Amino acid sequence: MTDSSRHRSTHFVRPARLEDARAIRTVARESWHAAYDDLLGPDTVEMMTDEWYALEGLRESIQSRDSHLFVAPEPDDDKPDRTDELAGFVHVGQWPDEPAVGHLARLYVRSGHWGCGLGTSLCDHGERAVEDDGYDRIRLEVFTTNERAIDFYEGRGYEPVAEVVEELEGETYRVSLLERSL
Template identity: 50%
Template sequence: MPSRHVVRPAKHDDAAGIRAVARASWHAAYDDFLGPGTVERMIERWYALESLERAIRSPDQHLFVVDTSDGCQERLLTGFVHVGPWPDGPATLGKCSRLYVHPGQWGEGIGTELLERGQATLAQEGYHRVRLEVFEANERGQQFYRGRGYTVSGTETERLDGTNRRLLLMEAPLRQ
């Protein structure tokens, strides 16, 4: 039976489902260059349920999830996007902090739908541009954003699990 899905704001009890999508997507996308051990440790650190619940509650952060029904009773999360202000940036600069789709659903248009929902939310809130960080080694992610109007605006280095990792900053204008 074909799957149906709805994109909706995340609820308090979605935190575990969001973390499950992140874990599967991080392993599929990042194991090659971060290694599975680092991926597990970063998921524990960056996707702690309390911090996700805080982000879901926060008035200036927005999390949207893809809720997929199998046509019967079961509902599963298969993707999420997290947007908000760019910390310490100009008031018109928004941030797309996270965009992840379960690898079983890659290539079905869900990532594009989530990105557009996040961008539309930022635009409605008065942001003019959106910026995000993507691992330099994540070529598929960069290609995805390039195909959606993003260009590289800088680089940075972040220490993750004891190793320095290169990140690209990518940004795009928001349709007002």
């Protein structure tokens, strides 16, 4: 049992519904600004979240049979089914071109809730979903400077397998690939 398991599945998490798309984008934008403004700059963050979290694309992901999107309602909300406000989400699927490897594609929690166990509950759900789909490993990409997230993942047993350089909006960034078996 790892330290992070003391948070294990203590927060309510449910599959995303189409009506959640707008609130998912809001969580992504807020969390990206909090986590990446220093690295990417607020204008790039705004541009990239507009592009990567376009509502149509999110709705496709929610409906897709090839991936799973789960959301966590605000923890103190007495209406956990509401779709207008969310605290976090996770998106998992298959790592491109590797049939045995799951992909933890997105994990974002609103910054006001960091450290409360929501990331743990969301990640538990995402990992379980890809494990149930038959993948034997799960892999993710994280900015090499994102120490908070790397600490979080290493606490769950992820290990670095590679470091690559990626170009975003004309700038280059170091990105670590982390992986764990399921």
